[in-house]
Amino acid sequence: MGRPRIKDVAEYAGVSAKTVSNVLNDYEHVSEQTRTAVREAIDALGYRVNIAGRQLRRGRTGVIALAVPELDIAYFAELAKHVMAETERRGSTTLLLETGGRRERELAAVHGFDAQFTDGVILSPLALQPRDLAGRDTRLPLVLLGECNPPGSADHVAIDNVTAAREATEHLLARGRRRIAVVGGDLRGPQNTSRLRTVGYQEALSAAGLPVPEELVLPVPAFRWADGAAAARTLMRLPQRPDALLCLNDHLALGAVRALHEDGWSVPGDVEVVGFDDIEATRFSIPTITTVAPDKPGIARRAVELLLDRIDAGGPGGPAVDETAGHRLIVRESSGG
Amino acid sequence: MGRPRIKDVAEYAGVSAKTVSNVLNDYEHVSEQTRTAVREAIDALGYRVNIAGRQLRRGRTGVIALAVPELDIAYFAELAKHVMAETERRGSTTLLLETGGRRERELAAVHGFDAQFTDGVILSPLALQPRDLAGRDTRLPLVLLGECNPPGSADHVAIDNVTAAREATEHLLARGRRRIAVVGGDLRGPQNTSRLRTVGYQEALSAAGLPVPEELVLPVPAFRWADGAAAARTLMRLPQRPDALLCLNDHLALGAVRALHEDGWSVPGDVEVVGFDDIEATRFSIPTITTVAPDKPGIARRAVELLLDRIDAGGPGGPAVDETAGHRLIVRESSGG
DNA sequence: GCCGCCATTTACATCGATGTAATCCTATGG
DNA sequence: CCATAGGATTACATCGATGTAAATGGCGGC
Structure with missing residues (x-):
């Protein structure tokens, strides 16, 4: 039967x-x-x-999607935990998707097949272009995490990346560092997280009356350990080597620290290192890593809240909301803490 | 409209x-x-x-669930990546669930609300009891990853944990270590991963004609950095301290290494450390960590294959299958590599 | 010129749950 | 003792897609 x-x-x-x-x-x-x-x-x-029967009748699935670039980037795993906990608390289920940071997969999360299962999407975009959201089906609520080009095109939750990067840079300056490199930095690309943090870095240098040496702003292909290691080696081979690395996420920082160690540089003695995200590893690595800690529970809570509100509202609802989540610099051994 | x-x-x-x-x-x-x-x-x-309409008519969702204990345990994040890639390759979607290792949530993945959305479940159990699977609704195919008590109650994919632990222990013995502790070990609990690995450890010691000192087999509340750090401190305070730690996952190993470092012990000089899982961090930590690398892509591929075959078969199908995935010991700095 | 075959297309019922609106029923007030 | 309010329950249609079985239509063969 x-x-x-x-x-x-x-x-x-x-x-x-x-x-x-x-x-x-x-x-x-x-x-x-x-x-x-x-x-x-x-x-x-x-x-x-039977969920299918209910959904067919009600037109709702009770499932929201969370699309992140890579699950094995610890920041996204930790964020996903918080989002899942929050949606569960509010009686929904989370469908976790991985985009690999590829544009077509990010689009699929918003327009495509997977979107079918869901009442709304929380997306942490890497490759999305401004025009990608232009013709969007506004029947599917969308919340963006982190940076994205077109403000106002969808609800949006992020920390103040410019300020965060400025503060991190000021911290290094205050410790007497003068040649600070940005690993994963980007001066010319789209208005994404890298760009904003690099702007904050520039602001700090300028405010201190220092020039911004272009060769110290080094883009990376991805934000993983190996990329951080490679970038550190490149930077330390410069005629005038850096005395500090502002790494735009913790994996880059951890990779950089490893490469510095292998090549005989001491951290923080020769080079100080700062990361972003406050992943658990930074509290146990040798040395522990100074990092900008975003308020992950707050980001998750607010994102879910915004999304569920849109869903409950039904229609397109009011204008897009921009929310700023908190952050704080946690000083650890890699910059003398 | x-x-x-x-x-x-x-x-x-x-x-x-x-x-x-x-x-x-x-x-x-x-x-x-x-x-x-x-x-x-x-x-x-x-x-x-409209998926709901199709599902109602066809009785299939095209979604399988993957339920793991904790997403921020890197092993599970990496495994999830592989499973998601594999299911996608085969035209299905993965619903990722987190159980927190809690029995009621593991049960929910198999029997409960979330199971509604899915055609089948891949579960990596921690707390599940033998009897929990007894009255299972066999209409929902289930594949278990890692260890579980009742062999034959469901399809099952795992590495040979006894052999893997024995080999890791033999490696430490071959390097001259004699007081080897097991962080996360367990001699009395259910027939789970901890138990099997501890058995392998015992086998190696016995084969070498060494006693198995009970105080060196130390259970931990969870398999996270902090637990590894705490365990290492406990062990190093013993009257006869260990000269090697067999940590049953890499997070425990990394946490232990950190605690040893803080307390002034050198790794691998004073204490050698081995982990399990080969997470990316072990290739970049200071020191890098010797670890047992399970064939994660193989585990994922086989698990998805088994599950989709059951789903395609429709009925309860044949008897439960037990598959053994490959593993290998990767020697790194933490044990002299 | 009629028949039957087969490719193509369609009407209708159905999957399971729920919104709408009608019906039934009981208690209360006059 | 009847009218009526409103609580409790039900019949029926509906959500969107697809399986079943029947209808349609073109073509070759006798």
């Missing part, structure tokens, strides 16, 4: 299918007696609602 | 709804002309099938 349907429960309890449905949905006008009988029937048959 | 339905496409193309459905499902007896007309209508209206 297949799974019991609502009709089977109804027959067992001697009521109509709709009454069972009413019990399931906590409709108020159901007598205590009927309610009990139905509950017993449900238990006896081991009935559970 | 809402989203276009199959009926809208049918009207636009001047055919019946069923013909559109036939085109969508690549039914062979559709004239080239009609097929083209329908395709054009689909493009013109921006139609995409």
Whole structure:
């Protein structure tokens, strides 16, 4: 025998299918007696609602998607934990997708097949272009995390990246460092996270009356350990080597520290290192890593809140919201803490 | 206007709804002309099938669940990457769930609400009891990763944990270590991963004619950095301190290394350390960590294959399969590599 | 010129749950 | 004792896609 349907429960309890449905949905006008009988029937048959049927009728799935570039970048894994906890707390389920930072996969999360399963999407974009969101189907609510070009095209939650990078740079300056490199920095690309943080770095240098040496702003192909290691080696081979590295995420910082160690440089003695994200590894690495800690629970909570509000509102709702989450610099051994 | 339905496409193309459905499902007896007309209508209206309707009719979702203990344990994030890549390659979608290693959440993945969305579940259990799978609804295919008590209760993919732990221990013995502790070890608990690896450890010691000092087998509350650090401190305070730590995952190893460093012990000089899982961090930490590398792509591929085969088969299918995935010891700095 | 075959297309019922609106029923007031 | 309010329950249609079986139509063969 297949799974019991609502009709089977109804027959067992001697009521109509709709009454069972009413019990399931906590409709108020159901007598205590009927309610009990139905509950017993449900238990006896081991009935559970069929999501497909419900979704078809209601037009909602109760599932939201969270699309991040890479799960094995710890920041995204930690963020995903918080988002999942928050959606669960609010009675929804999270469908976690990995985009690999590839534009076509980011688009798919918003427009494509996977979007079918969901009532809304939280996307942490890397490659998305401004025009990609232009013709967007506004029936599917979207919240963007981190940076993206077109402000106002969708709800958006991020830390103040310019300020965060400025503060991190000021910290290094205050410690007497003068040749500070940016690993993963970018002066010319789109208005993304790298760009904004590099701007904050420039601001700090300028405010201190220092020039911004272009050769110290080094883009990387990806934000992983190996990229940080390679970048550190490149930078240390410059005629005038840096005395500090501002790494735009913690994996780059950890990779850089490893490469410096292999090549005989001491951290923080010869070179100080700062990262971004405050992943768990930075509290246990040798040395521990100074890092900009974004308020991950706050980002997750706010993103889920915004998304569920849009979903509940139904229509396109009000204008896009821009939210700034908190951050703080945590000084650890890699910059003398 | 809402989203276009199959009926809208049918009207636009001047055919019946069923013909559109036939085109969508690549039914062979559709004239080239009609097929083209329908395709054009689909493009013109921006139609995409409604998953709920299809699922209701077909009884399949095209989604499989992958339930792991913690996403921020890098091993599970890396494994999830492989599983997601594999399911995508085979035309399915993965719903990633986090159980926190809690029994009720593991049960929910197999029996509960989330299982509703899926055609089958891949579960990496921590707390599941033998009896939990006894009354299982066999209509939902299940593949277990890692260890679980009742062999034969579901398909199962794992490395040979006993052998792997024995080899790791033999490596430490061969390097002259004699007081080898097991961080996360367990001699009395259920037949889980910890237990099996501890057995392998015992085998190696016994084969070398050494006693198995019970105080060196130290269970941990969780398999995270902090637990490794705490365990290392406990062990180093013993009257007869260990000269090597076999840590049952890499996070424990990394945490232990950090604690040893803080307390002034050198690794590998005073204490050698070995981990399990070969997470990316072990290739970049200071020192790099010797570790048992399971064949993660192989595990993922085989698990997905087994699950999709069961799903395609429909019924309960044949008896449960036990698959052993490969592993190898990678020697790095933490044990003198 | 009629028949039957086969490729193509369609009408209709169906999957399971729920919104709508109608019906039934009981208690209360006049 | 009837009217009526409103709580409790139900019949029916519906969400969107697809399986079934039947209808349509073109073509070759006798």
